Amino acid sequence: MNISIIGAGVSGLAAGCYLQMSGFQSKIFERHTSYGGLCTSWKKGEYTFESGFQWLLGSGPANPFYQLWSELLDMKAIPFITHESRMDIEVRHTQSLKGEKVFRLYTNINKLRDYLIETSPEDQLVIEKLIRSLRQMQSYEIPPMIKKVPKLLPLKEKIKYIRFLPLLCFLNRVKKETNYTFARKLKSPFLREAFELLFDGDELPLMIVTMPLAYNDLQAAGYPIGGASLFVSRLKDKYLSLGGQIRYNSTVRKVLLKNDRATGIQLENGEEIQSDIVISAADWHFTVFQALNGLYVNKTIRDLGSQERLKVYYSLFIVSLGIRRTFEGESHFLRFPLDQDLVSPDSTSYSRLEAHVYNYDPTLAPQGKTVVSVSFYTRNADFWITLRETDRVRYNKIKNEFAEEIIDIMEKKFGRIKEFIDEADVATPATLYSYTNNWKGSAQGWLPGKNLIARSPVEYTLPGLKNFYYTGHWCIPGGGLPVAIKSARDVVQIICYDTKQGFGIDQ
Numbered sequence: 001m002n003i004s005i006i007g008a009g010v011s012g013l014a015a016g017c018y019l020q021m022s023g024f025q026s027k028i029f030e031r032h033t034s035y036g037g038l039c040t041s042w043k044k045g046e047y048t049f050e051s052g053f054q055w056l057l058g059s060g061p062a063n064p065f066y067q068l069w070s071e072l073l074d075m076k077a078i079p080f081i082t083h084e085s086r087m088d089i090e091v092r093h094t095q096s097l098k099g100e101k102v103f104r105l106y107t108n109i110n111k112l113r114d115y116l117i118e119t120s121p122e123d124q125l126v127i128e129k130l131i132r133s134l135r136q137m138q139s140y141e142i143p144p145m146i147k148k149v150p151k152l153l154p155l156k157e158k159i160k161y162i163r164f165l166p167l168l169c170f171l172n173r174v175k176k177e178t179n180y181t182f183a184r185k186l187k188s189p190f191l192r193e194a195f196e197l198l199f200d201g202d203e204l205p206l207m208i209v210t211m212p213l214a215y216n217d218l219q220a221a222g223y224p225i226g227g228a229s230l231f232v233s234r235l236k237d238k239y240l241s242l243g244g245q246i247r248y249n250s251t252v253r254k255v256l257l258k259n260d261r262a263t264g265i266q267l268e269n270g271e272e273i274q275s276d277i278v279i280s281a282a283d284w285h286f287t288v289f290q291a292l293n294g295l296y297v298n299k300t301i302r303d304l305g306s307q308e309r310l311k312v313y314y315s316l317f318i319v320s321l322g323i324r325r326t327f328e329g330e331s332h333f334l335r336f337p338l339d340q341d342l343v344s345p346d347s348t349s350y351s352r353l354e355a356h357v358y359n360y361d362p363t364l365a366p367q368g369k370t371v372v373s374v375s376f377y378t379r380n381a382d383f384w385i386t387l388r389e390t391d392r393v394r395y396n397k398i399k400n401e402f403a404e405e406i407i408d409i410m411e412k413k414f415g416r417i418k419e420f421i422d423e424a425d426v427a428t429p430a431t432l433y434s435y436t437n438n439w440k441g442s443a444q445g446w447l448p449g450k451n452l453i454a455r456s457p458v459e460y461t462l463p464g465l466k467n468f469y470y471t472g473h474w475c476i477p478g479g480g481l482p483v484a485i486k487s488a489r490d491v492v493q494i495i496c497y498d499t500k501q502g503f504g505i506d507q
């Protein structure tokens with residue numbers, strides 16, 4: 001049985017691996033000249049610029065995603081590092097009892113506890129409660145639905161889920177806490193300001209930060225040395241070693257249909273490729289509304305398409321610099337306030353800036369040199385996408401002018417930047433969109449809603465359409481690499497079930 005996969009991102013490659021392991025013959029069609037999708041880095045001169053990959057959930061055995069990654073990769077051979085601090089936040093209005101302006105979110109939970117209590121002894125009770133919930137997060141056994149698709153489980157298996165009730169109750173309780181509600185419980189103005197700035201001023205569920213923190217502490221949410229490209233190249237090699245094939249420069253235009261069954265794909269050049277099953281691991285909006293012409297939708301899908309049900313995740317404007325100097329002692333990830341608000345050409349106003357100093361990965365720059373990047377989140381990707389499509393000269397001009405402004409700010413903050421720049425690169429939301437086709441240049445699919453543990457409204461199949469499956473980071477709000485691999489694995493299990501073939505992995 002042969003299967004066409006659209007897209008060689010992490011999800012497409014993972015789906016391909018699981019298919020090959022389960023006895024199917026698959027071929028991936030990728031529009032770009034290379035694999036990886038959003039999980040990428042690129043070379044400029046002596047430097048490798050990272051797309052922004054910071055952490056992999058399941059980098060160590062304490063998190064169940066480790067088992068999934070290990071099915072496809074030799075995880076023991078990948079060196080991961082856990083930063084001492086997940087991020088450092090420079091506050092504007094307050095200071096700690098010691099007169100410090102920078103809040104450090106330590107990844108070691110004991111260290112975090114001691115630091116927070118030392119910073120504000122009068123908040124000890126609230127802090128102890130936070131630490132207890134982090135420890136509790138670590139202690140729960142994660143339900144097997146990470147590995148098994150709930151709808152494929154027999155009733156007697158589902159009944160066993162009752163033992164996960166305490167976890168569900170715990171999640172139900174903590175999901176309501178946001179960084180703002182937590183900040184309001186604190187007496188220390190410094191800690192209050194820092195927690196309010198955890199998401200650069202936005203109010204989001206605190207669990208978005210505490211959950212990875214719990215696994216950082218257990219060495220299970222680390223950064224792979226070599227960055228995104230090296231990590232994803234291992235996945236590509238695995239797929240090819242299993243007999244899978246990738247065709248680059250092959251943009252899929254349509255999914256071919258006959259009697260409400262997918263029968264193959266049509267490429268931009270008109271070429272048609274027949275297959276028994278089609279999997280799309282490409283952008284969700286493109287898949288549903290262009291490749292399938294919006295023919296297989298229901299109210300939920302229409303509401304997703306109009307962003308009434310969920311909002312699209314932020315896109316990014318990233319300035320990457322290859323700098324001829326070291327940054328000893330500098331934070332690897334610092335958010336700091338600006339002297340005056342910076343208004344981006346897309347009209348988003350920023351009062352703070354986020355700088356990444358990749359001084360911990362020696363593979364990205366030669367000795368004595370460093371890659372530094374600055375990223376800005378935006379919801380107005382359309383501005384950049386339209387401008388790039390309609391007026392490339394103006395697009396280049398204003399993105400470079402904006403980048404210059406950012407370099408000036410970096411110069412003021414860190415010193416010795418401008419005259420030491422060897423290489424510079426500017427990626428806008430239009431870059432993310434043009435390289436990966438993600439709707440509105442989204443970095444991680446959908447933005448999580450308030451209810452983090454609610455069932456995702458995105459399905460792996462579409463109503464009324466047979467022999468077609470969907471996988472990728474759009475499948476569960478919040479996206480990211482864990483969703484990319486889990487959705488791929490789920491989809492292949494469902495295909496195995498539908499075609500009465502054994503799944504290639506012992507569970």
Ligand SMILES: Cc1cc2nc3c(=O)[nH]c(=O)nc-3n(C[C@H](O)[C@H](O)[C@H](O)COP(=O)(O)OP(=O)(O)OC[C@H]3O[C@@H](n4cnc5c(N)ncnc54)[C@H](O)[C@@H]3O)c2cc1C
Pocket residue numbers: 006007008009010011012029030031032035036037038039051052053054055056057250251252253281282283286316435436437438442443444445471472473474479480481482484
């Ligand atoms: C700056 C940044 C930092 C991030 N940091 C992290 C992190 O630290 N940890 C984490 O877990 N996640 C992180 N993410 C998110 C993570 O990279 C993505 O969620 C994940 O890579 C998505 O994988 P995917 O395979 O689902 O989709 P994609 O990566 O979007 O892959 C889709 C593929 O399909 C191809 N394609 C699209 N349309 C077509 C077509 N018509 N024909 C053929 N091919 C097509 C694309 O070219 C692409 O290769 C980050 C993302 C960004 C942008």
